[in-house]
Amino acid sequence: MKTKKLDRFQGILLLIIIIYSVFVAIKNPAFIHIETIFDITRVASTTLMVAIGLLVVMISGGIDVSFMAVALFGSYTTINIMIETGIDNLAFAFVSAALIGGLLGVINALLISWLKLPPFIITLGTQNLFHGIMTTFISDKSFGAGVLPESLHAFGQASVFKIKDVGLTASVLPVLLAGLATWFILYRTMIGRGIFAIGNDEESARRAGFNPFRIRLFVYVYSGILAGIMGMMYVAQTNALYPNKLVGDELIVVAAVVIGGTKITGGQGKIFGAVLGVIIIYLLNTTLIMIGLSSSWNNLFVGTILVISVAVTSYQEKVKNRNNLIFTE
Amino acid sequence: MKKLVSVLLCLMLTAAMVTGCGSSDAGSGTGGKSTKETKETGEEKTADPEEYQVVMVVKQSDSWFDDMATGVEQLKKDTGLNVSVQVPETGDAASQISIMEDLIAQGVDAICVVPNDPEALVPTIEKARESGIVVVTHEAPGIAGDVDLDVEAFVNEEFGKLFGEKLATAMGGKGQYAGFVGGLTMETHMAWYKAAVAYIEENYPDMECVSKEPYEDGNSIDGAHDKTLEILKAYPDIKGFFDCSAQGGGICETLQEKNKTDDIKVVSLALPSMSATYLEDGSMAAGLAWRPADAGYATCYAAYLLASGQKVETGTDLKITGYEEVEVKDGVAYGNAPLEFSADNINDYNF
Numbered sequence: 011m012k013t014k015k016l017d018r019f020q021g022i023l024l025l026i027i028i029i030y031s032v033f034v035a036i037k038n039p040a041f042i043h044i045e046t047i048f049d050i051t052r053v054a055s056t057t058l059m060v061a062i063g064l065l066v067v068m069i070s071g072g073i074d075v076s077f078m079a080v081a082l083f084g085s086y087t088t089i090n091i092m093i094e095t096g097i098d099n100l101a102f103a104f105v106s107a108a109l110i111g112g113l114l115g116v117i118n119a120l121l122i123s124w125l126k127l128p129p130f131i132i133t134l135g136t137q138n139l140f141h142g143i144m145t146t147f148i149s150d151k152s153f154g155a156g157v158l159p160e161s162l163h164a165f166g167q168a169s170v171f172k173i174k175d176v177g178l179t180a181s182v183l184p185v186l187l188a189g190l191a192t193w194f195i196l197y198r199t200m201i202g203r204g205i206f207a208i209g210n211d212e213e214s215a216r217r218a219g220f221n222p223f224r225i226r227l228f229v230y231v232y233s234g235i236l237a238g239i240m241g242m243m244y245v246a247q248t249n250a251l252y253p254n255k256l257v258g259d260e261l262i263v264v265a266a267v268v269i270g271g272t273k274i275t276g277g278q279g280k281i282f283g284a285v286l287g288v289i290i291i292y293l294l295n296t297t298l299i300m301i302g303l304s305s306s307w308n309n310l311f312v313g314t315i316l317v318i319s320v321a322v323t324s325y326q327e328k329v330k331n332r333n334n335l336i337f338t339e
Numbered sequence: 340m341k342k343l344v345s346v347l348l349c350l351m352l353t354a355a356m357v358t359g360c361g362s363s364d365a366g367s368g369t370g371g372k373s374t375k376e377t378k379e380t381g382e383e384k385t386a387d388p389e390e391y392q393v394v395m396v397v398k399q400s401d402s403w404f405d406d407m408a409t410g411v412e413q414l415k416k417d418t419g420l421n422v423s424v425q426v427p428e429t430g431d432a433a434s435q436i437s438i439m440e441d442l443i444a445q446g447v448d449a450i451c452v453v454p455n456d457p458e459a460l461v462p463t464i465e466k467a468r469e470s471g472i473v474v475v476t477h478e479a480p481g482i483a484g485d486v487d488l489d490v491e492a493f494v495n496e497e498f499g500k501l502f503g504e505k506l507a508t509a510m511g512g513k514g515q516y517a518g519f520v521g522g523l524t525m526e527t528h529m530a531w532y533k534a535a536v537a538y539i540e541e542n543y544p545d546m547e548c549v550s551k552e553p554y555e556d557g558n559s560i561d562g563a564h565d566k567t568l569e570i571l572k573a574y575p576d577i578k579g580f581f582d583c584s585a586q587g588g589g590i591c592e593t594l595q596e597k598n599k600t601d602d603i604k605v606v607s608l609a610l611p612s613m614s615a616t617y618l619e620d621g622s623m624a625a626g627l628a629w630r631p632a633d634a635g636y637a638t639c640y641a642a643y644l645l646a647s648g649q650k651v652e653t654g655t656d657l658k659i660t661g662y663e664e665v666e667v668k669d670g671v672a673y674g675n676a677p678l679e680f681s682a683d684n685i686n687d688y689n690f
Contacts, residue, residue, distance in 0.1 A: 040572050049568050141428075145400070150426070152402040154613035155588060167596060175598065248560045249592055250613060254400050255559060258429060299569040304552070 019271045019322060023286040026315070027293060038300040045176045052179040054292040056244045057263055058285060059185050062192050063236035064267050065284045069196070070229045071209040071276025072129040075264070076118060076137035077237040078256040083144045084110040085241030089158065089251055090149055098159040104184075104242050111238020112231045114140055119230035123223050141257050153251040166246030181243050188236055193281055201228055209276030265312060266291050269319045273327070290315060386647045388420035393642045395422065395451040395635060396438050399430035399558075402612050403585055403631050404453075406690035410632030410659075414639050417658070422639050430558055432459035439463045442472075449473035449642035451635075456524045457482045475642040477634055478527045483670035487645050490638040492629035492661065492676045495527055499534025499583075501627055501677060502606055506539070506581045509604035509624035513545035514578030517570050521558040521584035528583040529553070535581060549574045556586045563589030571597065582607040588614055591622035609680055611688040618685045626680035630661070632690060633676060637662040641672060 035041045060077050067074045084107035092103060114136070121132045144150075155163070169177025196202040204225040207215035212222050245251050270287030272279035294311040298304070331337070395411050397404040408424045415422050425442075427434035432455050442450050443466060450472055454460045457479040464474050464485055476482065476489045483489040492498075506516060518535065520528035532553045539546050554570065556563035563586040570577060571593070580590050580603065587607020594600045600622040607614065609626025617623035637657040644651055651657075653667045661676025680688070 038573060040575065043572070046572065049572070053565050053568065150400050151405060152400070152613070154402065154610070155592075155616035156612070177596075244561070248564065248589065250560045250588060252401055252560075254429065255561075296565060296569050299554070299566065300573045 019326065020280070020283055020286060022322065023270070023283070023290060023319075027286070027290060030293060030297075034297045034301055037302075041297065041300055044173055048176055048178050050289065050292050050296055051182055052247070053296060054288050055179060055181040055185050056240050056247065057266065057292070058288050059188055059236055059240035059243065060233075061263050061267050061270075061284045061288050062185075062188050062281060063233035063240075064263055065270075065272055065279050065281060066192060066196070066205065067129075067229050067233045068267060068272050068274070069209045069276060069279045070205045070225060071212065072122065072226065072229065073264070073274075074118065074133045074230065074233050075130065075260045076114070076133040076140060077233055077240075077263075078258070078260045079137040079140040079144075080111050080114045080234050080237040081241030081244065082253070082256045083114060083140045083241075084108070084238030085245050086144060086251060086253060087148055088242065089153065089162075089245060092159050093153070093157060098161050100161045100165055103159065103162055104239055107238035107242040108235045109238070111234040111236070111241070113234070115231035115234025115237075116227065118234065119227040122230070123226055137257065137260070145253050150253045152253065155249045158245065158249060158251060162242070162246045163249050166243075166249060179247075181247060184239055184243060188239070189281055189285070195232075196281070201225065205229060206277055209273075209278070211277075262291060262312070263288075265316050269316055271319065271323055273323060274320075287319075386649065388418040388643055388647075391420060391448045391643050391646050393420060393422040393449045393451060393639050393646065394442050394447050395424045395639055396435055396442075396453070397424060397426055398435075398453050398455050400426045401585075402610050402690075406610070407453075407631040407635035409690070410630075410635035411639055413632065414636045418640075418643075420639070420643050422643075424635075427455075430455055432456040435460060436463045439467060443467050443470055446470070447472060449475065449646040451475045451477065451638045451642050452479075453477045454479045454482075457526055458524075461485050473642055473646040475638055475645065477638045480530075480671045481526045486670070488641055488651055488667075489671045490634070490641050490657075490662075490665075491671055491673050492634050494673050495530040496534040498627070498629075498677055499531035500538040501679070502531055502581050502583065503535035503538035503542075505625040505627065505679075506535070506579050506604065506606045507543045507546060509606060510546065510579040512543045515547050515549050515574055515576055516579035516581065517549045517574070517577060518553045519556045519563060519566070519580065519582040519584060519586070519590075520553040521586075522555050523552065525584070531583045535583075546579075549577060553583070556582065556584055556589065558584050558586065560586050560589040560592070562586065564593050567593040571599070577603065579604045579606075581605070584608060585610050585613065585628075587623055587626070588617055591617040594622055611680065611685050611690060614680070615685045618680060618682045621682065626685070628678045628680065629676045630678060630688075630690065633659045633661055634674075637665075637672075637674060 063077060064074055087110055088103055088106040118133055118136055122129050165180055168180035170180055170182060171178060204220040207218060207220050208222045208225055216222055266287035267284045269290060270283030291312055295308055298307055397407055411422055411424050414420060425438050427438060435455055439450060450467055454476060461482055467474050474486045476486050480489050480491055518532050520532050536548050554566050556566060563582060567590045582590060585608045587605050587609060590605050594603055604624045606625045607623060609628055614623060614626050618626055636659045640657050641651050651667060651672055655665055656663050657665060662674040665672040665674055
């Protein structure tokens with residue numbers, strides 16, 4: 011019963027995507043091309059990565075707005091190390107960025123568990139804190155194409171396979187891996203059950219034998235690791251490194267995850283939903299030129315869809331509660 | 340357990356304090372001193388540069404403004420002028436306004452600013468001038484009436500024509516093209532864009548601009564990248580791009596991905612450290628710039644001249660290459676310092 015309803019919600023999102031695509035295709039036939047799908051995949055890959063991490067945090071009833079700062083911190087620090095020492099190794103880059111991301115995730119989790127303050131406030135604070143530490147103590151220089159490790163650029167330009175000169179970006183691999191790992195953790199492990207449990211009701215979860223502290227530690231570290239990896243993907247794709255990018259773009263990811271049907275209060279959310287949410291935002295974002303609209307339309311579209319999807323999620327919740335004879339209002 | 344918490348908390352607090360106050364520390368320390376001196380000596384303040392505190396507020400932290408900071412450092416070394424640079428966290432008017440408010444409260448002698456959105460800064464600029472602070476802008480001739488002086492590296496229309504000329508030469512004078520600016524509110528970017536398009540319309544009738552308005556790359560390389568992807572699909576016959584913000588690398592990166600570097604020409608505002616690779620591998624036909632270090636030098640020096648009661652008029656020497664003989668018109672001091680990059684000369688510059 012529950013899964014069926016969620017699928018219906020995802021069905022609505024799919025329907026929006028299809029109707030909009032048809033509309034764009036009528037306006038501009040150049041849209042109907044396998045290249046369009048590949049391009050959107052590439053452009054959205056970094057956002058997908060952090061959206062998956064954020065999804066896990068939000069299912070557990072928390073929120074993380076520091077992940078972009080974590081991503082920047084992880085990649086920026088790693089690249090600095092690589093340039094200083096001359097290491098030019100893709101594996102090192104990703105492992106190091108992921109480790110730094112995980113460490114920053116530990117800080118987030120510890121602060122949230124010990125201070126017992128809302129995660130939004132804590133991660134808003136750590137977002138500035140991490141970024142501040144980075145620009146003050148590590149460096150605030152920008153790096154251009156010439157000095158960045160060559161292996162990273164090669165990864166950014168690489169394709170998994172090609173159809174007539176049009177390649178699918180290699181960045182899709184880490185995203186797929188992260189998606190599969192997350193699916194496995196959420197639905198096939200005890201930690202996954204714990205994440206859903208504390209998202210629904212922390213006290214009940216505690217009485218059922220889950221340790222909320224450990225679960226929380228896990229979700230923020232996991233989100234940090236994915237953010238670190240995402241930072242490295244971003245550098246590989248743009249082939250440039252600035253100390254002030256990424257940070258400030260977190261809310262559009264939150265919007266994507268919420269559009270995907272994730273409950274802000276926790277306990278409910280699907281990976282496929284978050285993926286659809288990201289795709290909707292990027293689909294709107296990357297087709298405005300094709301249909302000849304200015305970029306301010308983007309905000310209008312995203313805002314409208316966000317409000318509608320939040321309303322639909324909350325309405326479905328109400329119907330479900332009524333069916334179960336729970337009256338909250 | 341509890342000990343660990345308190346130790347961690349202390350660490351975080353210290354870190355926060357260092358990061359939070361680090362930037363204003365240097366400013367307020369010396370600032371306090373110099374205002375005191377001003378009050379004590381009153382009208383008798385001499386023209387000695389060491390007695391004046393000038394602060395430069397740049398747009399954001401990137402290699403362009405890193406280079407500008409080195410120019411400002413050089414000015415400090417050359418003249419002993421008490422000059423420093425403030426870098427906003429984000430590239431918007433709000434963060435520049437809050438920095439300027441702080442500087443007004445500190446009572447510095449002059450503020451130099453490279454506005455992200457000139458019009459939005461006008462009320463704050465007025466407030467600064469009411470409290471006796473000299474305000475000099477760079478890259479904002481449109482609000483020259485509201486400031487003490489605006490310093491430009493060149494007449495914007497002339498520089499914009501260079502974009503048009505370089506692009507037309509690279510494209511062989513025919514085909515569709517598109518132009519980027521950082522944002523539609525960025526005055527200089529818009530002036531160059533308009534001049535470039537007007538120049539091409541006048542001289543190359545076979546060239547066609549695909550859009551009425553320029554595209555915005557949001558001053559970010561991935562912005563330029565993503566928009567280029569889209570433009571390539573919407574206008575498959577396009578033959579050239581020019582970018583008035585220094586993000587042409589994002590366009591070249593896209594063209595490399597799509598194997599179109601030979602068919603499509605790119606001309607961009609460029610910084611050697613960020614664009615050298617693209618000029619060398621041929622994906623960028625030409626780069627245009629002016630030396631940010633020199634512009635920062637000239638702007639701060641002009642601010643010092645005004646703060647110390649001296650004048651900046653046509654013929655005034657701002658002590659740095661390209662600005663030896665500025666031309667002052669309607670409150671704007673124009674230098675003559677455009678810089679053209681090609682694959683051959685890009686390695687002569689290290690900013």
